[in-house]
Amino acid sequence: MAAAPRQRARLAPLLLCCVVLAALLAAALVSLSGSRQYLIYGLPDPGAFTSYGLTVVRVLTETGAVLTIGSLLFAAFLVPQQRSGLLAADGYAALRTAGWAALLWFAGALLSVPFTAADQAGRPVGQMLNPTTLLPMVDALEQAKAWALTALIALLVTVGCALVLSWGWATTLFFVSVFGLVPVAVSGHSASGGSHDVATNSLLFHLVAAALWVGGLVALLAHARRRGAHLGLATSRFSTVALGCWLVMAASGVLNALVRLPVHDLLRSTYGLLVLAKIVLLLALGLFGYLQRQRGVRAVTGTGSRAALVRLAAVEILVMFTTLGVAAALSRTPPPADAATRPSTTELLVGYDLAGPPTLLRLFLDWRFDLLYGTAAIGAAVLYLAGVRRLRQRGDAWPVGRTVAWLAGCGSVLLATSSGIGRYAPAMFSVHMGSHMILNMMAPILLVLGGPVTLALRALPAAGKDDPPGPREWLLAFVHSPVARVLTHPIVALALFVGSFYVLYFSGLFDTALNYHWAHLAMNAHFLLTGYVFYWPIIGIDPAPRRLPALGRLGLLLASMPFHAFFGVILMSRQTVIGETFYRSLALPWVTDLLSEQRLGGGIAWAAGEVPLIVVVIALLAQWAKADERQARRSDRRADTRGDEELAAYNAMLRQLAERGPGR
Known part of the structure; x- marks a missing residue:
């Protein structure tokens, strides 16, 4: 048990570097559009601290969300539980990791409330720290309310991870955490404008698949680094999940982009270039996933190196967090179609x-x-x-x-x-x-x-x-x-x-x-x-x-x-x-x-x-x-059996009477 903290300590710097890289990348990409997004929507510029701060907070929040969901996925479905229904040691370790990640998710979602309100009001975030100013804004803004609800869900998961020990409750917390992705997904850019039904539905698929893939891989890597049991089973199960998630992410991501962006604008706008960058990263992740499955099978069957599996997974995680940074920047960059099209009232x-x-x-x-x-x-x-x-x-x-x-x-x-x-x-x-x-x-x-x-x-x-x-x-x-x-x-x-x-x-x-x-x-x-x-x-x-x-x-x-x-x-x-x-x-x-x-x-x-x-x-x-009819057949079978027994008894009685002879 003493090795687990040391192994986690070795993994922590990698995750920290990935998060910092994703946050810096997202902030740098958001700077490409500058204040254009505020001009499009007719809002005053809230200032650099609010604009970039919201982007960094978004990266931290998404990191907490995916680590929570991935760790709970690992605890509930990737490693076996005890026959008594309690989590085994590996599941318990993943549950505790989920608790700390959910705390980060909660803090990020809570910070997102004033940052989102300030961003959409075009005011510095410092003015939103006063409850008398913040509460009316939250009541008027759907996305701010969505972040508040997300913070409540994350807090519930945090408390649950600290209290539960059984597989059933860990599974319940997993589904609750997946639901935590929904409020923000259905209240962002995809939920407004034309074709918002297709955009919202595809975004839901995309976010859930990304959280399962990224978070599940981090949990698998942590499990391999601490040399947990049943690595072969966990790798096999996660490979199936990862393949499905990649297919869903690719299809839903392309569909969501096509709803918001004409094909001819892919190379002529910041939004289009970010979409292309995300597509390239998804293709790279698909290649890494394939190699990870191949080497993972060899490693867990004894014909390959466990260390090679860990190194490959670490590189894949780095690319994944780069993708998260691009995705965060994409969510903060207005698509050109928003300014060019005027949907009807019905649309x-x-x-x-x-x-x-x-x-x-x-x-x-x-x-x-x-x-x-x-x-x-x-x-x-x-x-x-x-x-x-x-x-x-x-x-x-x-x-x-x-x-x-x-x-x-x-x-x-x-x-x-x-x-x-x-x-x-x-x-x-x-x-x-x-x-x-x-x-x-x-x-x-x-x-x-x-x-x-x-x-x-x-x-x-x-x-x-x-x-x-x-x-x-x-x-x-x-x-x-x-x-x-x-x-x-x-x-x-x-x-x-x-x-x-x-x-x-x-x-x-x-x-x-x-x-x-x-x-x-x-x-x-x-x-x-x-x-x-x-x-x-x-x-x-x-x-x-x-x-x-x-x-x-x-x-x-x-x-x-x-x-x-x-x-x-x-x-x-x-x-x-x-x-x-x-x-x-x-x-x-x-x-x-x-x-x-x-x-x-x-x-x-x-x-x-x-x-x-x-x-x-x-x-x-x-x-x-x-x-x-079934009851009648059963009754007939019983009657046939009993009838044979009665006939045999009657014949036995006749034989006994015959053996006694007349007058006996």
Whole structure:
């Protein structure tokens, strides 16, 4: 144990040099545009200290974020935990590293609040240190509020890392830390202007992939330097993660740049040159990643040098932090397209223009691919088919009906978010309600009938008695986790499924959410997840933490029906328009009566809510019929067995009577 501090001490100077290099590089690159960014947005120059200080703080904050996420990734998934559920020594060391990194993340995010407020107000940061000046600015600026929320999340992770010891809580902290990237990502330049839906979604992919890759590599290097156990397993698992992250970073980075920058401006603007520099660095990182995987395999199998692996990883980390510096400068440099284009009101509010009224043809053929949910739907379908293929290759059967149900569920998600329905949903209440019904009622039913957990448990290899837990064991741990037990409790599932309708639409929350793209993403996730949690214990094929009896499942289903019908009736009879300010600001020429539009949405909610329930009843009846059939077969087998026993006893009695003879 004494070697660990010394090994960390050797790694600390490398990280410190990388951070200083990234900060200096970012500040130098930001200086290329000078005060041009403030002139573009019509703001006074806040001064060199505020401008460069914000850039340096951004680098420090991103460093803390990626080290936190990478260390938690390492503790939760790259090294095995003990069979008791507690973290092993290597996982515990990574957790403690995550705690210190989260403290840096918290400090940087907290400093970013006054620096961001000063930068966007065009005033020196010293004037923002007074709470009476800062608080009104934070309340008025979305990005300052995002940094405040990020600081709160980082503080929560910091405290959690100091308190927890179990694998389950370390995994929870990992997902919380990944979520900490979201507030700033959805409130920056990508969240405003035209095509902000594509820009924001691609940026989310980019940031998460970068954090997993950079932070995970640093954690792996630290593990190798302290000569921790299971280096081969950690290297193998991280290589898979790194390859996926590189592909995601490359695709999302190029897409995000194309949204903001015309191709012909790549060589004619500072922003374009920074984009090219980042592309070159990403290509270099891909090469380093390939070499690292090749040498890493040789090193951990004994045919290569562990020291060579460490040196290569150190160089890769240096290039990664250089990329972070370029990325920080890129976030502080205005793209030329911002000054050259003037998007329409619809494009500013929704992210894109609409071709005309939503005819039936446009609703089904006017597609705009949703990077988040469209990619998730296609990816889920591909993974499911891969699992079915693996079962068939080893001679196991898998019901075709389940495959059809899962693919239809993925198709429903794709239809609701990427077709014309998804395109018009942010701009029209009636179309939004149609998308809501698909995501909340139709898609979850089909997805739970697909039995994805059962398929995964059969397709994934089980860890041996002495082998470290893998994806199959992680999935089982989630199914039996306290979170899953609470969410699938009948009262909780029913309250989330039907109660959220009333809270969202009748509390003013929907009115606020209409103005933000991230809120649309959150609403879609909520609709989909609450529907899945509700239908999972009712008609789900998969093992659930709580299995309800047949009458209990039917009762839970029937209990939800009046709430849906009543919700639709309220919408149709309501005399005030929900989200009126937003819909009036769009001023769509084909939507002249917002109250009639809302009543149409209420009618869709009332009518569409009944059809999926009929599907559920049919599925329940089919499942009961199969259960009765299985029970009848078991009874017949028992009867056959008992019948043979009774016949044998009767024959034995006759033989005994025959042996006694007459009169005996």
